Amino acid sequence: MSVRINIKNARKQFGEVVVIPDLNLNIREGEFFTLLGPSGCGKTTLLRMIAGFNSIEGGQFYFNDTLINHMDPGKRNIGMVFQNYAIFPNMTVRKNVAYGLTNRKIPPAEVKKLTDEFLGLVHVDQYADRMPDRLSGGQQQRVALARALVIHPDVLLMDEPLSNLDAKLRVEMRTVIKNIQKSVGITTVYVTHDQEEAMAVSDRIAVMNGGVIQHVGTPKDIYQRPANLFVSTFIGRSNVLKGELMVKDEIPYIKLNSFEVPMLNIRPEYLGNQKITISVRPEELLMQKGEGDGIKATVDDSVFLGLNTHYFMHLEDGTEVESIQESTIDSIIPNGSVIRLMINTQKVNLFTEDGSANILIGVQNDIETQTREEG
Numbered sequence: 001m002s003v004r005i006n007i008k009n010a011r012k013q014f015g016e017v018v019v020i021p022d023l024n025l026n027i028r029e030g031e032f033f034t035l036l037g038p039s040g041c042g043k044t045t046l047l048r049m050i051a052g053f054n055s056i057e058g059g060q061f062y063f064n065d066t067l068i069n070h071m072d073p074g075k076r077n078i079g080m081v082f083q084n085y086a087i088f089p090n091m092t093v094r095k096n097v098a099y100g101l102t103n104r105k106i107p108p109a110e111v112k113k114l115t116d117e118f119l120g121l122v123h124v125d126q127y128a129d130r131m132p133d134r135l136s137g138g139q140q141q142r143v144a145l146a147r148a149l150v151i152h153p154d155v156l157l158m159d160e161p162l163s164n165l166d167a168k169l170r171v172e173m174r175t176v177i178k179n180i181q182k183s184v185g186i187t188t189v190y191v192t193h194d195q196e197e198a199m200a201v202s203d204r205i206a207v208m209n210g211g212v213i214q215h216v217g218t219p220k221d222i223y224q225r226p227a228n229l230f231v232s233t234f235i236g237r238s239n240v241l242k243g244e245l246m247v248k249d250e251i252p253y254i255k256l257n258s259f260e261v262p263m264l265n266i267r268p269e270y271l272g273n274q275k276i277t278i279s280v281r282p283e284e285l286l287m288q289k290g291e292g293d294g295i296k297a298t299v300d301d302s303v304f305l306g307l308n309t310h311y312f313m314h315l316e317d318g319t320e321v322e323s324i325q326e327s328t329i330d331s332i333i334p335n336g337s338v339i340r341l342m343i344n345t346q347k348v349n350l351f352t353e354d355g356s357a358n359i360l361i362g363v364q365n366d367i368e369t370q371t372r373e374e375g
Contacts, residue, residue, distance in 0.1 A: 002187040003063040003154045004029040005050065011058030012045055012211075019045050020211040023059070024367070027189060028204075032181050034190045036198040037208035038234070043191045044159055046208075050189060051157050052076055063154060076155070079148030079186075083160040085140045087132050093143050094119070094128040100151040118146040121180060138169045145177065149184060156181070156188040162197065170194075174201050195235050199223065204366065207231050216366040224347065225363045229355025232279040239285065239321045241278040245350065245359070247271060254278065254350065256343075257316055259295045263345055270352075270359035277351045284344040285323040287311065289333065294340030297321065302332050313339070 005027040012020040020042045027033045035043035048054040050061060052073030061068050068076055087096045098115045106114070119125040122142040124135075132140055141161060148156060161177070162170045178201045181188050192198050198205050199219040206216045207230075215227035226232040233240065243256040245266070252266045256278065288294055297313040300320075309332055311323045323341065333339065350359050 002030045002185060005155065005187065005189070006062040007046075007050075007059065008062075009059035010046070010049065010056065010061065012042070012049060012054065013057050018211070020049075023211070023213060025206060025213060025216070026366075027187065030185050030187055031203040032178065032188045032190065032201055034192060034198045034202040034205045035208060036192060036195065036205050036234075038193060041208040042211035043193075043208050045211075047157055047159055047189060047191050050155070051078055051080060077151075077153050079151060079153035079156045081141075081144050081148050081156070081158045081161045083163055085137075085144045085164075087140055087143050087147065089132050092129050092131060093124060093135070096132070096143055097146045097150055100147060104151065114150050118150040121149070121183070122146045122176070136169075137165050138173055141165065141173060142176065145180065149180070149186070153186065156186050158188065158190045160191055160193070162192075163194075170197065171200075177201060199235075206367070207234060209234075213367050217364050221364040225358060225360065226279075226349060227358055227363055227365045227368075229277055229279060229351045232349055232351070232358075237282055237322065239280045239282065241280065241319060241321070242353075243276055243278045245270070245272070245274050245276045247273060254343075254345075256295055259293075261343060261345055263350065265361045266350070267359055267361050275353040276359065277353055277355050278343075279349040279351065280321075280343055281347070282310070282322045282324040284347045285321060286342040286344060287323055287325055287333070288340045288342060289337070290340070292340055294342045297339055297341050299333050299335055299337045299339060301335060304332060313341075 007023060007025040010020055010023040035046060037043050045054060049056055052071065056069050094115055097119060098111050101111045101114055119128055122145050124139055124142045127135060127139060162173050165173060174197055190201065202219055204216060204218055205222055207214045207222060209230055215222055215231045222231060223235050226235060232238050241256055243254055246253045246255055252263050252271060253260045254263045295315060297315050299311055299313050301312045303310045304327065307327060308324050309327045311325065314320050351357060352359060
């Protein structure tokens, strides 16, 4: 049975150091939920609080309506997959997967049935009698996943499970994990610092920084309309530029150096002349040769990567920017060329000068919705 997880006013500190000051979060039943952020942001600490491996200095943690703050980890009915796999080196694959069932005194016939089922689910049944040292990293991770799932936990917790695998295998295993999670339908909390990995597997993502959740939403919402500048720069690459918002004849414009362009989707409370921070992803900067409208820039370097070519440039004020263009049959624009840049105003993001808030209509942040509902 899957559960929903409700965390209210969570606080965690180690000695005098406060790691998580006051955190609220709702994780829906059956969803694949990812905690994403840089090293030291508190994501693994929060996961271990859910698991019962870390003490809780404040707040309440619920599985459905059951308070779990002081519940023994062994009674929370969780499955855990670690970064280092943590499978037993002295047991065969079959015995590793069966371990949790045997500990629960499940009848041998049922142990065999369930073990066979989950060995098949993760596609390691042909290795059932092998020892772990004869398995690849990806195969060991599949064994760890089967062992976590075979006990039918209410919650699956995964802490950087793919970080020890090579790049190609990580891509393969994240597809495996996502497909298995959907087929089993278990509430899953996944920790990673890899933005692409989070985008690929998650129903929703919580971006954390300094023990504080910055944005909760779908991968699409977080990428296209990040709640603040930190989220924008952490999820993918982004050019960060200083500009101005100007209102002329009731029409808002963004001004960047001498370039002006209308921007009609400003939130009403931010309409007014002010300095702003502009976040433009490389694919949102459109390059044009020759004279004309646009932001004047000089090409410093380029990297041809087949489908796309990456251009590195500087603006008149010295600001360095990157643009990604689809490669063409024509020659690559040579270094030193003076070109014009246009901004895709449908996709660009505008923030307050300090970067604390996105001033555009369309930001979907579930943590704000949750706070309003609870208030």
